[in-house]
Amino acid sequence: MKFTLSWLKEHLETGASLDEIVATLTRIGLEVEGVENPAEKLAPFRIAKVLTAERHPQADKLQVLSVDAGDGPVQVVCGAPNARAGLVGVFGAPGAYVPGSDITLKVAAIRGVESRGMMCSVRELELGDEHDGIIELAADAPVGASFAEWAGLTDPVIDVSVTPNRQDCMGVRGIARDLAAAGLGTLKPLGDVYRMGSLQPIDGSEPAPAVRTDDPDGCPAFYAQAVCGVTNGASPKWMQQKLNGIGQKPISVLVDITNFVSIDLGRPLHVYDRAKLSGPLVARRAKPGEQVLALNGKTYTLDDTMTVIADDAAVHDIGGIMGGEHSGVSETTTDVLIECAYFTPEHIARTGQKLGLTSDARQRFERGVDPAFLDEGLAIATWLVTEHCGGTPGAVTRAGRPPLERKTLSYDPGLCLRLGGLDVPGDEQRAILERLGFEVSGGWAVTVPTWRRDVDGPADLVEEVVRMVGIDNVPSTPLPRADGVARPTATAEQLVERRVRRTAAARGLNEAVTWSFISEKEAAALGGGAWTLANPISEDMKVMRPSLLAGLLAAAQRNMDRGAKSVRLFELGRRYLADGERPTVGFVLAGDRNPRDWQSGKAQPFGAFDGKAEALALLDAAGAPVENLQVTGDASAAYHPGQSATLRLGPKAVLAEFGALHPSLVKAFGLDGSVVAGEIFLDAIPTKRASGRIRPAYTPPALQPVTRDFAFLVPETLAAGDLVRAVRGADKALIAAARLFDVFTGTGVPERQKSLAIEVTLQPTDRTLTDEDLAAVSAKIVAAAGKFGASLRG
Numbered sequence: 137m138k139f140t141l142s143w144l145k146e147h148l149e150t151g152a153s154l155d156e157i158v159a160t161l162t163r164i165g166l167e168v169e170g171v172e173n174p175a176e177k178l179a180p181f182r183i184a185k186v187l188t189a190e191r192h193p194q195a196d197k198l199q200v201l202s203v204d205a206g207d208g209p210v211q212v213v214c215g216a217p218n219a220r221a222g223l224v225g226v227f228g229a230p231g232a233y234v235p236g237s238d239i240t241l242k243v244a245a246i247r248g249v250e251s252r253g254m255m256c257s258v259r260e261l262e263l264g265d266e267h268d269g270i271i272e273l274a275a276d277a278p279v280g281a282s283f284a285e286w287a288g289l290t291d292p293v294i295d296v297s298v299t300p301n302r303q304d305c306m307g308v309r310g311i312a313r314d315l316a317a318a319g320l321g322t323l324k325p326l327g328d329v330y331r332m333g334s335l336q337p338i339d340g341s342e343p344a345p346a347v348r349t350d351d352p353d354g355c356p357a358f359y360a361q362a363v364c365g366v367t368n369g370a371s372p373k374w375m376q377q378k379l380n381g382i383g384q385k386p387i388s389v390l391v392d393i394t395n396f397v398s399i400d401l402g403r404p405l406h407v408y409d410r411a412k413l414s415g416p417l418v419a420r421r422a423k424p425g426e427q428v429l430a431l432n433g434k435t436y437t438l439d440d441t442m443t444v445i446a447d448d449a450a451v452h453d454i455g456g457i458m459g460g461e462h463s464g465v466s467e468t469t470t471d472v473l474i475e476c477a478y479f480t481p482e483h484i485a486r487t488g489q490k491l492g493l494t495s496d497a498r499q500r501f502e503r504g505v506d507p508a509f510l511d512e513g514l515a516i517a518t519w520l521v522t523e524h525c526g527g528t529p530g531a532v533t534r535a536g537r538p539p540l541e542r543k544t545l546s547y548d549p550g551l552c553l554r555l556g557g558l559d560v561p562g563d564e565q566r567a568i569l570e571r572l573g574f575e576v577s578g579g580w581a582v583t584v585p586t587w588r589r590d591v592d593g594p595a596d597l598v599e600e601v602v603r604m605v606g607i608d609n610v611p612s613t614p615l616p617r618a619d620g621v622a623r624p625t626a627t628a629e630q631l632v633e634r635r636v637r638r639t640a641a642a643r644g645l646n647e648a649v650t651w652s653f654i655s656e657k658e659a660a661a662l663g664g665g666a667w668t669l670a671n672p673i674s675e676d677m678k679v680m681r682p683s684l685l686a687g688l689l690a691a692a693q694r695n696m697d698r699g700a701k702s703v704r705l706f707e708l709g710r711r712y713l714a715d716g717e718r719p720t721v722g723f724v725l726a727g728d729r730n731p732r733d734w735q736s737g738k739a740q741p742f743g744a745f746d747g748k749a750e751a752l753a754l755l756d757a758a759g760a761p762v763e764n765l766q767v768t769g770d771a772s773a774a775y776h777p778g779q780s781a782t783l784r785l786g787p788k789a790v791l792a793e794f795g796a797l798h799p800s801l802v803k804a805f806g807l808d809g810s811v812v813a814g815e816i817f818l819d820a821i822p823t824k825r826a827s828g829r830i831r832p833a834y835t836p837p838a839l840q841p842v843t844r845d846f847a848f849l850v851p852e853t854l855a856a857g858d859l860v861r862a863v864r865g866a867d868k869a870l871i872a873a874a875r876l877f878d879v880f881t882g883t884g885v886p887e888r889q890k891s892l893a894i895e896v897t898l899q900p901t902d903r904t905l906t907d908e909d910l911a912a913v914s915a916k917i918v919a920a921a922g923k924f925g926a927s928l929r930g
Contacts, residue, residue: 137298138382139308139399140291146329147312150321154292157320164318165603166305167297174293174381177235178261178284182206184227185279186255189220194247203227203255206280213251218269225271226256226283236260263289264385288377301590303503307402310587317571318604330516337361337515338522342530345473346416349536354443354483355419355455357538359476359510361518362410366390366527368469390465390472393520395496403476403505403513404497406445406453407521410471412463415448419455419477419535426451429461430493442487443479456484456501457493474521476514478507478538481589485671492675506587507538543584547576547594555595556602557610568604569597629719632758632818633708636721639757643750645706645723650687652710653677658686661804662774666714680712684722685774685797685813689805692726696807701739702727711815721758721816723750726807744779747794747812751783760791760821763864767857774801775813785822792816841872842898842905846917848926852881852890859924863894866920867913872899891929 141154152160158168184205192198192213199219201212205227212227230252233240236259243252258266277286284290296311304310309326316323327335342364349358370376371392379386379395386392394405408417422438428451429435436454438444445453452463456479465472485502488494511532518529549562560568566576573585574597584591591597602610626634641647655676659665665679672678681687684707692703706723725746728739748767756762764785771780771793780795794814802811850859856876864874878893885891898905898913918928 137296137306137311138293139296139311140293140378140381142291143308143378143381143400144294144312144315147309147324148315148321149324150315152320157315158294160315160318160320161294161296161311163603163606163608164314165299166302166311166314169295169297171295172293173290175284175290177233178289179282180232181226181228181256181261181283183273183277183279183281183283183286184225184255186219186221186223186225192247192249194249198247200249201255203253204279205229205253210252211250212253212255213246213249214255214270216255216257216270218272219255222275223270224273224275224277224279226261226273228254228256234260236262263380288373289381291377291381293381300503303500303505303589304402304587306500306503306505307398307400309401313573317568326512330519332516332519335512335515337511337532338518338529339531340529342528344531344533345410347418347473347475347533347535348416349419349477351420351443352536353480354421355477355479355536357478357507357510357534357536358417358419359514359532359534360417360473361476361514361532362471362473362530363518363521363525363527364471364530366470366472366521366525368465368467368525372524388465388467389524390469390521393517393524397513397517397520398496398500401509401513401516402500403509403516404456404500405513405517406459406475406497407465408452408459408463408473408475409465409469410473411469413447413452413473414450417445417447417452417473417475419443419445422451428452428454430454430458431461431464432458432493433461436491436493439490441483442490443483445475445477454487454491454493455479457488457491457498458495472521472527474514474517476510476517478505478510489672489674504589508540508586510534510538540586542586543591545582545584545591545594545597547580547582547597549580551594551598552601556598557613558602558605560601560605564605565601568601572600572604574600628823629818632821633719635757635759636754636816636818637708639754640706640721640723640750643753645704645750648688648691648705648707650684650691650707650709651677652681652712654679654681654686658690658805661801662686663772665712667712682713683711683774684709684720684815685724686805688722688724688813689797689801689807689811692724692811693806696727700727701731702729719818721754721818723747723754723814725750725812727809741810742812743810744776744781744795744812747796747814748781751792751794751814751816754816755783755792755821758816758818758821759824761785764861765791766861767855771795774798785820789820789822790817791820837899837901839900839904842900842910844896844898844910844914845877845893846896846914846921847878847891847893847929848921849885849889849929850892850921850924850926852888854890854892854924854926856892859892859921859926860894862920862924863896863917866916870898870900870905870909870913871896871917873897885929892926 161168182205184203187202187204187209190200192200198213198215201214202209203212228241230241230243241254255270257270258264298305313323327333345360345362347358347360349355368388368390371386371389375392375396376386384395390407394407398404421440422442422444424439426438427435443455444451445455452460479501481502481504484498488498549565553559569576575583656679659679662683665682667680669678688705688707691705695703703726708721711718711720725742729742730740732739752762765783767781768784769781771782776796776798782790783792784790797811797813860874860876864871874894874896877895880891
């Protein structure tokens with residue numbers, strides 16, 4: 137929301153400086169994003185007259201101008217098609233910085249002819265988008281004078297970030313009301329601002345226009361008034377300066393009036409050319425498949441959830457969002473119909489999202505304009521039209537009824553201290569609320585003004601008081617602390633997440649935090665999402681993610697596109713399934729596992745076993761019994777079959793899945809080559825009941841361990857993990873660990889078999905193992921392996 141300082145002071149009687157106003161706006165919750173003084177960047181530019189214009193001797197499209205900017209003629213080479221003798225424009229001398237082109241002017245030779253400055257266009261001075269020619273000023277503009285001062289471009293522009301709940305501050309009037317309530321001045325009566333006297337509708341002698349609303353849900357109220365015999369030319373200079381100052385391009389007086397009232401009062405309007413209408417105007421639901429050519433030049437296809445304004449022939453307006461091209465006013469317009477309607481915020485938001493269409497009107501209507509300001513808004517618009525365009529107004533048509541019911545809240549002034557931490561006297565709270573437009577009875581029944589639909593309960597009233605007194609004035613009060621050592625506050629789940637996060641970081645993975653919302657296309661690539669948002673921020677954030685891989689793959693793709701050779705990412709978050717939220721750890725490994733080296737000359741890519749190593753390490757950090765896990769090759773469809781697996785605890789409890797991703801999924805996310813990923817399902821890991829806060833004593837074994845190697849011939853289809861688990865369970869009292877260290881096929885190994893070598897660690901506890909003990913445990917190991925068809929390799 138942009139406005140100029142002088143514009144604000146038309147509503148606010150104040151002697152405060154710009155710095156005081158900016159500081160107060162931020163203090164009361166209207167964050168100032170920036171303040172720009174156009175006079176500073178336009179200071180070097182002066183009004184100049186073109187004395188002569190001759191064709192450039194070396195270029196047909198260039199001219200050599202003689203320009204007088206008050207100090208005598210200077211030579212300028214110019215390529216603008218409208219450059220000619222007698223033109224008055226804007227001149228920049230050598231040394232001037234041109235903001236629109238990001239250049240500093242200097243004396244230069246252009247095609248062999250010296251040029252000592254520049255005649256500037258609108259775009260080059262950042263006053264608009266026009267770049268077809270240089271600026272043309274009035275013939276009587278004072279040559280040599282400062283362009284900024286002559287054009288009235290010395291007014292600072294304030295840019296305020298208005299939060300969605302503050303619909304009342306989508307107009308300069310509302311911002312002035314807030315500043316007055318904060319004690320920075322006095323709010324001027326609206327009639328004085330417009331010098332109208334009365335804000336009552338102007339009822340003329342002409343017949344009332346035929347309008348109605350057939351969609352009370354989408355458009356509860358449709359007010360309209362016709363004005364006949366208007367002349368649509370350029371808007372007055374004061375209005376053009378206001379619109380230009382905030383970056384709005386003046387179009388014509390009728391269009392500029394609607395834009396001005398929208399920004400000044402937060403009251404969007406629309407003006408129709410009556411000659412282009414056929415029959416009465418009706419607010420109704422669109423018919424499926426109906427189309428409208430909007431003022432932005434694009435055609436939109438509508439459905440029956442959208443409110444439109446139509447006549448007997450066609451749809452002319454996407455209600456509350458954008459008018460149509462066919463019924464818009466032009467320089468030949470003589471009779472107009474002024475629309476001042478109330479549209480339901482929720483309907484406007486849904487329609488705008490479906491169409492992907494935004495506008496100043498939509499921003500205001502979807503927040504909620506003041507439903508009690510229809511008559512006044514129409515009266516102001518009609519007065520401005522008759523004042524600047526002439527014409528005769530007709531009678532007013534009021535179709536439907538706006539939602540004028542006002543909320544009354546029971547308020548306790550003591551809540552300000554209990555909820556807000558500020559002890560504000562009751563009389564001061566009453567005064568603040570009344571300055572903001574609330575009505576307060578003697579028994580503290582507070583009636584909410586119609587322009588504050590965001591105020592819903594007593595806590596909202598506390599917020600109003602606190603922000604006006606100043607959040608900076610809330611004292612810092614420490615919370616009470618019990619005697620002794622503080623008890624730990626982290627839950628068991630939080631402690632698990634901390635360990636997992638630290639382990640992943642220690643293993644070289646970088647933590648990512650991605651959106652919980654993804655697009656329907658991304659969700660479909662991962663098997664589809666169970667939850668779709670009814671009111672998404674955008675189409676790219678419509679589905680609650682069924683997997684963390686979507687965000688991680690998108691992040692990996694962005695990193696790879698920016699030249700990253702190796703990407704190692706992890707995220708700890710939630711998946712959203714049909715039966716609820718699931719805490720999950722996801723990781724993605726993309727690119728090169730190791731860079732090129734002198735031995736192979738090639739970089740090593742990540743493989744499925746890298747995913748297994750990460751999954752096991754994170755499961756171990758989370759407290760899972762990794763020694764007892766089974767590896768099964770039935771990962772989800774997101775993974776490459778044969779290069780992926782799940783880690784299970786028993787036949788049903790799936791603790792993780794990992795492996796190389798399916799090539800189609802890799803391609804869907806814009807990645808190349810092999811990409812390895814995995815997800816650890818934290819809620820599936822069995823939890824251990826805490827036995828106390830004291831750690832068990834460290835008791836290392838008194839006897840040295842003994843290692844023995846066993847090489848088994850097994851069927852080539854046997855999973856090595858099954859054999860290792862069988863060996864480990866052969867003697868649970870003595871066998872401390874078992875791990876695979878070699879796989880061999882080839883000479884000496886029968887066909888359709890393979891050799892698996894396993895290192896077994898035996899840990900005696902009470903005595904040194906004898907040869908007989910070792911022989912006995914070896915026999916148990918061979919017997920356990922034999923159940924899988926394994927035999928000792930000779």
